[in-house]
Amino acid sequence: MDAVTLTRQLIDIESISGNEAAVGNYLYGELCRLGYQTRKIAVEGDRFNVFATWPDHPNPTVVFSTHMDTVPPFIPSSEDEQKIYGRGSCDAKGIIAAQVAAAERLRQQEIYVGLLFVVGEERDSLGAKVANDHAPSRCRFLVNGEPTENRVALASKGTLRVEVVARGKMAHSAYPELGESAIDKLIAALARLRGMPLPADPQFGPCTLNIGLIEGGRAPNVIPDYAHADLLYRLIGPTDALRKEIVATAGDQVEVSFPLELPFLRLRTVDELPTMIAAFTTDIPKLTKWGEPLLIGPGSIHVAHTEGEFIEKQQLHDAIDLYSKIGIELQSRKP
Numbered sequence: 001m002d003a004v005t006l007t008r009q010l011i012d013i014e015s016i017s018g019n020e021a022a023v024g025n026y027l028y029g030e031l032c033r034l035g036y037q038t039r040k041i042a043v044e045g046d047r048f049n050v051f052a053t054w055p056d057h058p059n060p061t062v063v064f065s066t067h068m069d070t071v072p073p074f075i076p077s078s079e080d081e082q083k084i085y086g087r088g089s090c091d092a093k094g095i096i097a098a099q100v101a102a103a104e105r106l107r108q109q110e111i112y113v114g115l116l117f118v119v120g121e122e123r124d125s126l127g128a129k130v131a132n133d134h135a136p137s138r139c140r141f142l143v144n145g146e147p148t149e150n151r152v153a154l155a156s157k158g159t160l161r162v163e164v165v166a167r168g169k170m171a172h173s174a175y176p177e178l179g180e181s182a183i184d185k186l187i188a189a190l191a192r193l194r195g196m197p198l199p200a201d202p203q204f205g206p207c208t209l210n211i212g213l214i215e216g217g218r219a220p221n222v223i224p225d226y227a228h229a230d231l232l233y234r235l236i237g238p239t240d241a242l243r244k245e246i247v248a249t250a251g252d253q254v255e256v257s258f259p260l261e262l263p264f265l266r267l268r269t270v271d272e273l274p275t276m277i278a279a280f281t282t283d284i285p286k287l288t289k290w291g292e293p294l295l296i297g298p299g300s301i302h303v304a305h306t307e308g309e310f311i312e313k314q315q316l317h318d319a320i321d322l323y324s325k326i327g328i329e330l331q332s333r334k335p
Contacts, residue, residue: 001104003097003316004084006030010093011077011086017069017123021046024068027096027117034104036115043119043130050117051134057112059138062330063290064099064113064323066092066145066297067121067128067283071305083310090299092121094311095145095319098298102323113327114139116290121283124260128286135289141268141330142290143323146282147299147311150318155204156278156295158235158264158285162246163228164189165255166216171223179223183216185253186227190214193231196249201236204264204277208234234279235264268292270326294330296322 015023024040027050031038036052043049050068053060070088077086084094096117103113114136118127166186171179190211200206209231216227233242239261247256262285269275273296280301284293298319299311 001101003094003101003320004079004313006097006100007084007089007094007311007316008077008079008086010096011084011088014074015069015088016072016074017120018047020068020119021048024048024050024117024119027068031100031115041131041134043127047119047127049119049127049131050115051131052115053136054107054112059136060112060114061138061140062113062143062327063116063136063139063141064103064143064145064327065116065118065283065287065290066095066099067119068096068117069119069122071122075307075309082314083312084316085308085310087309089309090147090311091301091304091309092145092147092297094299094316095147095297098316098319099145099323101320102327105320105324106327109328111327111331113331118283125262125283125286128283132287132289140291140335142284142287142293143326143330144282144284144287144293144295145297146278146280146295147301147304148276148278148296149300150296150298150315150322151274151276152269153267153278153295154269154275155264155266156282156284157204157280159260159262159281160233160235160239160242160258161260162231162233163257163259164193164231164250165228165257166226166253167255168223168225170218170225173221173223176223180225181223182227183224186214186216186229189250189254190229192249192251193246196245198233199236199242204236205279207236207242234281237264265293268294270294270329273322294326296326
């Protein structure tokens with residue numbers, strides 16, 4: 001198993017969220033070729049998760065998992081002496097390769113782990129939600145892979161998505177007094193939300209806000225009757241008080257809804273490994289039936305989702321060692 005080659009092969013199969021079937025089929029074929037008992041878990045349309053176990057050990061206590069989808073745009077692979085480049089190189093196709101290579105190494109030592117690769121992590125975690133109903137009955141530990149620079153995450157921040165909608169009245173822009181600008185209402189609400197103090201924790205850092213999308217209006221010469229914005233808060237705790245404050249601060253000129261929440265999580269660690277706090281969200285909150293979660297993987301989150309995304313080859317090889325070590329330790333723990 002050459003992890004560099006597998007990483008490049010996976011990168012070169014476009015798998016932007018919603019279009020994961022081709023990479024799923026490739027992984028399914030490779031895992032079958034290696035001798036795994038491999039299943040496609042249907043998600044929606046032609047999308048599916050891939051779950052692989054060794055035939056004589058179909059009910060593993062430890063499962064390695066990450067996601068097959070990427071953010072746009074598709075960027076094909078390239079490499080130099082130190083790094084592999086391309087979309088998904090660190091988030092998370094290099095991680096897939098490292099987990100498969102580690103599972104192969106463990107199998108040679110007669111230690112058998114499962115492999116779960118899901119769709120939709122970058123959009124809505126739909127693959128993880130579906131996978132949660134297919135957890136092995138004896139699964140005790142889920143080792144989830146995201147770019148943590150091979151450090152074990154003590155915790156991962158949660159996500160709260162917020163939609164703010166403003167409604168108005170159309171009019172000719174030469175006579176603004178005859179209309180009611182939805183964009184003006186939205187801008188005022190967003191300004192208030194940007195100035196709203198957010199909680200912070202000395203260990204886990206601050207709750208943060210990103211205004212990720214603004215849309216609205218009809219034309220430059222039309223008073224806009226509709227506008228909306230999509231916001232994302234990174235969470236460090238419960239959201240009851242935060243939700244109430246967001247609604248109150250946004251004001252009664254707009255409508256506020258909360259289409260998605262993934263909670264802040266404290267995670268299991270492994271002795272003697274370096275640690276970090278993951279400021280990002282993972283599939284872990286949707287995989288509650290797969291045992292106690294750990295979060296670790298090669299690559300830096302700071303280059304994920306960028307034009308120059310890459311993974312260092314040394315980190316990729318180190319991750320194989322780490323996943324193997326973690327698999328041995330977790331397998332040895334008594335219930």
